[in-house]
Amino acid sequence: MFTKAFRVKSNTAIKGSDRRKLRADVTAAFPALGTDQVSELIPGKEELNIVKLYAHKGEAVTMYVSGGNPILFELEKNLYPTVYTLWSHPDLLPTFTTWPLVFEKLVGGADLMLPGLVVPPAGLPQVQKGDLCAITLVGNRAPVAIGVAAMSTAEMLMSGLKGRGFSVLHTFQDHLWRSGDKSSPPSIVPLVPDPADLKEEKVDPTLQGELRALALEGEKEKEEEDGEVQQAEQMDELLEQCFLQALKCRVRKADLPLLSSTLLGSHMFSCCPEGRQLDIKKSSYKKLSKFLQHMQQEQIVQVKELSKGVESIVAVDWKHPRISSLVVPEPSSSSLAVPEGGTEQPYHPPDIKSLYCVPASMALLFQASGHKKGSALEGGEVRAIIIDYAKKNDLVDANNKNLVKLDPILSDCILEKNEQHTVMMLPWDSLLSRCLEKLQPAYQVTFPGQEPVVKKGKICPIDITLAQRAYNKKVTVVRNLEAYGLDPCSVAAILQQRCQASTTVTPAPGAKDSLQVQIQGNQVHHLGRLLLEEYRLPRKHIQGLEKAPKPGKKK
Secondary structure, three states: OOOOOEEEEEEEEEEEEEHHHHHHHHHHHHOOOHHHHHHHOOOOOOOOOEEEEOOOOOEEEEEEEEEEEEEEEEEOOOOEEEEHHHHOOOOOOEEEEEEEHHHHHHHHOOOOOOOHEOOOOOOOOOOOOEEEEEEOOEEEEEEEEEEEOOOOHHHHHOOOOOOEEEEEEEEEEOOOHOOOOOOOOOOOOOOOOOOOHHHHOOOOOOHHEEEEHHHHHHHHHHHHHHHHHHHHHHHHHHHHHHHHHHHHHOOOOHOOOOOOOHHHHHHHHHHHOOOOOOOHHHHOOOOOOHHHHHHHHHHOEEEEEEEOOOEEEEOOOOHHHHOOOOOOOOOOOOOOOOOOOOOOOOOOEEEEEEEEOHHHHHHHHHHHOOOOEEEEEEHHHHHHHHHHHHHHHHOOOOOOOEEOOOOHHHHHHHHOOHHHHOOOOEEEHHHHHHHHHHHHEEEEEEEOOOOOEEEEEEOOOOOOOOOOOOOOOEEEEEEEEEEOOOOOHHHHHHHHHHHHHOOOEEOOOOOOOOEEEEEOOOOOHHHHHHHHHHHOOOOHEEEEEHHHOOOOEEE
C-alpha cells in the first residue's frame, strides 16, 4: 500500500478527547496490550499528530505520529500498527517467518506466498482468514512487515503451503516507514532457535518458481502503475500551474466570490499551454473539489459552499509564495482569441470528423479486417470493409451485381428479428446504410498542435437561443463554446464591445464544468459573424442562427 509516495491532505495535533478515544480504540483492537503499554504508546501529554493522507492508489488513510514516527494507521475504520510500534511490542500480533530473499519482493509490493514461509518446529501460529499478522525474518523476532491472512492456518496446511498467504499492507523500507526516523529493525533473538538447516537459507525450488512468476507479474503491474502515476503526476503539475497562473494573471479581488466552475472553465483552461490538455479526471485528485481542498490546505485560497452543492472561491492570498514566485510563460502565437484591448491572438478552429464505433453486436463482421469492439472508423473505411467482406465471401449476386446475399453474420448484424427469415438479399445502398445505422456514433476533434481526441456520441453544436427576462427584455444565450476551443469569457468580452451591451458568464444548467454567455438583446447576428466569418467554424456546428432579427426590425 505504501510502496509509492503518498499525498498528505492535512497534519494536525490531536485533541484531548480524540486522544482518549484513540486509547480506547487501541485497547479494543489489540487486547494483548496492557493499560501501561497503551499509555506508553499513546502518551498523555507528549505531542501526537493526526495525518490525513491518500495512498498512491487513492485510498484514504489516517496516520498517527508520535515522537516523529508513525505508530498507527487507520484504513476503512480498521486500526493497524506500524513496524515502529511492533519493534517495541514484537508479540502484539501472530508472527510468521520468511526469508530475506522473499522480503525483497514484499518491499517491491508483492504479497507473501505460502512457499515462502519458514515453518518452526512448533508449527505455524493459529490464525483465521482476515486476521492481522506480523512477518519476521529468519534469525530475528523484530517484525519487518504486517499483512492480512488470506486463509486460515488449517487452509494453509491443507493447501500444502501453496498459493497466496498474506496480503501485505506495510513493510520496513516502504514510504510509511520513510516518513519516520528511518531506523532499522532491532535485533531480537527468536524465542526458539532456528533449526540448523534453516540457517543455510536454502529456498524451496517451488518457492523460487513462484517468486519468479510473482516478480514478472509484479514488474508488469509496476510498469502499468508507474505509467498511471507518471501521467497523474504530470497532470497534477499542469493543474497546479494553470490554477496558480489563473490566480496571478486573470482573477481579481473584485471577481470574488468566484464559482469554482467559472475558475476552471473561464480561467484555468485558458492558461493551459499549447499542445497540452487539462483533464482533472487524469490527475490524482480526480475532482475539482478535492484539488481546491488541497489548495485551501496550503492556505492559497479559501473555499466555501455558498449555496448547496456549489463551491466558490471566497478569498485568495495573492502574496502566497507559490503565486508570487510563479513565472508566467510567454503566450504562443496560436493561443485562443483574447478580448480586444489586449494582445490579439489568432484562433484556429478544430478539425472535426464524424466516426463510427464498432459495437459488440457487430464485432464478428469487422473481425476479419483487424478491427474489434470499440474501434473507431470513418464512413469511407466502413464502406470499404463491408464491400471487401461481401466480395471475399462471394456474397455478390451473380445475376444482379447490385444485390448482396446475406450470410448469417450479416443477418445477425443488420436485420431486425422479424426480417431474419424473410430478407435474404439487400441492395448495396441499403446494406451500407443499415450497417452505418447499427454502428455507434463518435467523433474526432483535433486542435492545432494537439493529438486527436476521439469521443463517443455526436458533438454538441454551439447552441444559440433567445430568452425572455424581466420587463419583456430579451437576452441571447450561447452554450458549448468550450467544445470548439473557445473561451466563453473572451467571447463575452468581444461581444460586449461590439454590441455595446452587457454580458455575463454563468455555469450552464445541467452541464458540468461548462459555461454559457448571456448578452443583453438579440445579438445573434453579431454572434453569427464572429463564429462564421472570424472564427471560421462550419455552419453545421452552430444552431440557432435563424433567430437573428430580420432587417428593419428592432433588436
